[in-house]
Amino acid sequence: MGVAGILALEKHHMTLNPRIAPALAAALEKKGYAALTEVQSAVIAEDADGRDLLVSAQTGSGKTAAFGMAMAPTLLGDDTNFNMPDLPMALVVAPTRELALQVERELSWLYGEAGGRIASCVGGMDPRTERRALERGCHIVVGTPGRLRDHIERGALDMSQLKAVVLDEADEMLDFGFREDLEYILDAAPASRRTLLFSATVPRAIADIARRFQKDALRISTVSERGQHADIEYRALSVAPSDRENAIINVLRYYDAERAIIFCATREAVNRLAARFGNRGFAAVALSGELTQKERTHALQALRDGRARVCVATDVAARGIDLPGLELVIHADLPTNSDVLLHRSGRTGRAGAKGVCAIIVPHTRRGRANRLLRDAKLQAEWAEAPSSDDVRARDRERLMADPILTEEVDEAMKVDTDALLEKFTAEQLAAAFLRARLATLPSAEDLLSGPAAQNERPERKPRENFKASVWFRMSAGRKAKAEPRWLLPLICRLGHVTKREIGSIQIGESETRFEIDAEHADRFAKALAENGGGENNIRVTPDDGSQMERAGPNDGPTDARTPKMRHREKSRHRETDSDGYPVSRNRDDSAPRSYEDRKPHDQRERDGETSGDKPRYEKKPYAKKAYWDKKPYGDKKPYEKKPFGDKKPYGKKADGDRPFKGKPKPDFDRADTPVGGDDKPWEKKPRADKSDWKKDDKPRRPRADKPAASRDDRPAAKARPAGDLTNPNARPDKGEDSSWARKRKPAPGGFKKKAGGYDKPAGKKPGFKKDGAKPFEKGATLKRKPKG
Known part of the structure; x- marks a missing residue:
């Protein structure tokens, strides 16, 4: 930079503030800054130089440029411009993507004269592109907490050379649940860095983070020194619950703002309102969390370029978004708390500009709106929403004040204007001009008239009986x-009335009658017709005076008890007489009749008392029938046995007479089967001759023909001799030539020639186990092998 450039920078530098860096002063002058705001002057003061800052300022006070000027001495030092970009020197954390991209644009033009390079890292963008930008080098990084933490964990963001960390809208980041990510980022930053916290409010959680991560922080607050949102005009518009969207249309038409933003509570409401406004002719865009980052960026850019004039958004766009020229903010749904109200309303009236904030308040939510305004320490003017007549009157005023009507006629247009005046009258030309102008404007809506809007809550007076009322069914x-606890809100919602205008409610078995004050009956009927005459399956009609079907013994106010419980309670206190008997309500004489007053049955019969028109029953005497009245036995026919010959002879039935369709059995003998058939005549097989059967060649031992002896008749067993234990082929009770010795197998490995071949190799006898000793030797043990 030459000497002339340096002198120009110093001239701009001296114009604003001598403590601003020359490069930043030149950028501010080029942007059109004539003077600094209060918070901007406070952060570059002498006592704030090089210290950590905790700043709370109202929205629209220029906080982005303020922390950009505050960290410039730390980043630049004594140099006028930045050196070649390498590792980041400053980190700015924002709660939302839109705010982070906005901060990037603000810092780009602020540090443009100094040669600063800004990189952004936000969710919804391609992380590979962001990593390449970080690898090329930058001076300042702006991003959201989640994406910044991801780059730090992956090693793409090196914060070893970091000199300053800025938390923009820190309270909103805590509300969004970014506390853990913020603590991780601040722990990863060098301990010698500067920490700057900027927020519209400083709740307790922000103060705790400041005590933990800041050192000797300077507290700067500009909120209490001037009125909160002094450049914003607050208007609370009372409307009927069903006229909320129509009232928003009339507000847009009444103020005719160049740029307006409408805040809704849910994404569904955003999509519905954006679609309806688009159909009505408004250039509207939607902004909600369900949109991609590319769609959200295009929506905001369309609003900045003028291609769209209305933005319908959720609270995502309420924090930090700077829309130049935003003149109108409409709260379609009431905010959840006073902080949200301030952040929403802060989108207008920024940097000294004027703005209007309209709060749409249904009749049933008036108390909540008053509490929100009181907690936010705001004063709002209560009024009714603009009607269609108000909108037309305002259009007429703007038309008369349009500068196009006062401009001089050019020579090129004079020929055409003279031709029009010769052919058409002035009235026709004026009407054509109005029609062409109104064709581009959406039409206003007719609203239902509601209760008179009041700035202060009226004193509650005791309720008086209606002088005249109208009944509905x-x-x-x-x-x-049906219960009064849900019938009363339903009546108020359908007819746009309050509970003080509703009288008696009579609940019948299948319908309900209620009365409305006569002064409000016409308005109730009109609102009822606008709502279709009812809600869901419930219809409301004027009462025709017919008798309503009562609910029987349970008629009366509804309580939490069931009809059965109420019946029990009533029966528990039934009226009884002195003797304890229940008193009948159907009789005129409720006292019971004494026993003496009653007539016996025979006395009543003698007096000829009857029951109604039915004659008295006369009992006939019993008379035994005579013996000769019976029929004699001789009149009966004698039993005759049918002869055997009367039966039909047995014959073959036809196949059709059988109850089933199976194959009938043959009615002839099997022996009579024709030759050549499958069946053969049955013949008895002769017994086989068993004389030639031979089971084996061994001789059989003849069985003794003597009866089996009993246990007592058996002879005693003989004592066995000890035998020769030295001879292995001899059994203790048998000799060497015994059958046991003959059947014993040879030694292992040997074979004994037999007549039929060789015997199996010898081995241990199955079922016995030898424990190392020789058989039948002293000390040997024989164990039988267990079965199975």
Whole structure:
């Protein structure tokens, strides 16, 4: 940079503030800054030089440029420009993607004269592109907590040379659940860095983070020194619950703002309102969390370029978004708390500009709206939503003040204007001009009239009886579990009335009658017609005076008890007489009749008392029939046995007479089967001759023909001799020539020639086990092998 450039920078530097870096002063002058805001002057003061800062300032006060100027001395030092980019020197953390991209744009033009390079790392973008930008080198990194932590964990973001960390909208990041990510990022940063915390409010959680991660922080607050949102005009518009969307259309038409933003509570409401406004002719875009980052960026860019004039958004876009020229903020749904109200409203009235904030308040939510305004320490003007007549009157005012009507006629257009005046009258030309102008504007909506809007809550007076009332009938009774706790809100919602305008409610078995104050009956009927005459399956019609079907013994106010419980309670306290008997309500004389007053049955019969028109029953005497009245036995026919010959002879039945369709059995003998058939005549087989059967060649031992002896008749067993233990072929009770010795197998490995071949090799006898000793030797043990 030459000497002339340096002198120009110093001139701009002296114009704003001598403590601003010359390169930044030149950028501010080029952007059109004539003076610094209060928070910008406070962060570059002498006592804030090089210290950690905890700043709370109202929205739209220029906090982005403020922390950009605050960290410039730390990043630049004594140099005028930045050196070649390498590792990042500063890190800015923002809660939302839109705010992070906005901060990147602000810092780009602020540090453009100094040669600063800014990189962004936000969710929804390609992380590979961000890693390549970090590898090429940058001076400042701006991003969201989640994406920054991801780059740190993967080693793509090196913070070893970091000199400053800025947390923008720190309270909102805690509300979004980024506390863990923030602590991780601050722990990974060098301990010698500067930490700057900027927020609209400083709750307790922000103060705890400041005590943990900041050293000797300077507290700067500009909120209490001037009124909160002093450049914003707050208007609370009371509308009927069903007219909320129509009221928003009329507000947009009444103010005719160049740029407006409408806040809704849910994404579904955003999509519905954006679609309806687009159909009505408004240039509207939607902004919600379900959109991709590319779609959200295009929506905001369309609003900045003027291609769209209305933005319908959720609270995601309420923090930090700077839309130049935003003149109108509409709260379609009430905010959840006062902080959300301030952040939403802060999108307008920024940097000294004026703005309007309209809060749409249904009749049933007036108390909540008052609490929100009181907690936010705001004063709002209560009024009704603009009607269609108000919108047309405002259009007329703008038309008369349009500068196009006061411009001089050019010579090139004079020929055409003279031709039009010769052919058409002035009235026709004016009407054509109005039609062409109104064709581009959406039409206004007719709203239902509601209760008079009041700035202060009226004193509650005791309720008085209605002087005159009108009855209505509802198709819901005790059978539909109708109860006053849900009938009363339903009536208020359908007719746009309050509970003070509703009188008696009579619940019948299948329908309900209720009365409305006569002064509000016409308005109730009109609102009822607008809502289709009811809700869901419940219809409300004017009462025709017919008798309503009562609910029987359970008629009356509904309570938490069931009809059975109420019946038990009533029966528990039934009226009884002195003797303890229940008193009948159907009789005129409820006292019981004494026993003496009753007539016996025979006395009543003698007096001729009867029951109604039915004659008295006369009992006939019993008379035994005479013996000769019976029929004689001789009149009966004698039993005759049918002769055997009357039976039909047995014959073959036809196949069709059989009850089944199976193959009939043959009615002839098997021996009569024709030759050549499959069946053969049955013949008895002769017995086989068993004389030639031979089981084996061994001689059989003849069986003794003597009866088996009993246990007592058996002879005693003889004592066995000890035998010769030295001879292995001899058994103790047998000799060497015994059968046991003959049957013993030879020694292992040997074979004994037999007549039929060779015997099996000798081995241990199955079922016995030898424990190392020779058989039948002293000390040997024989164990029988267990079965199975």
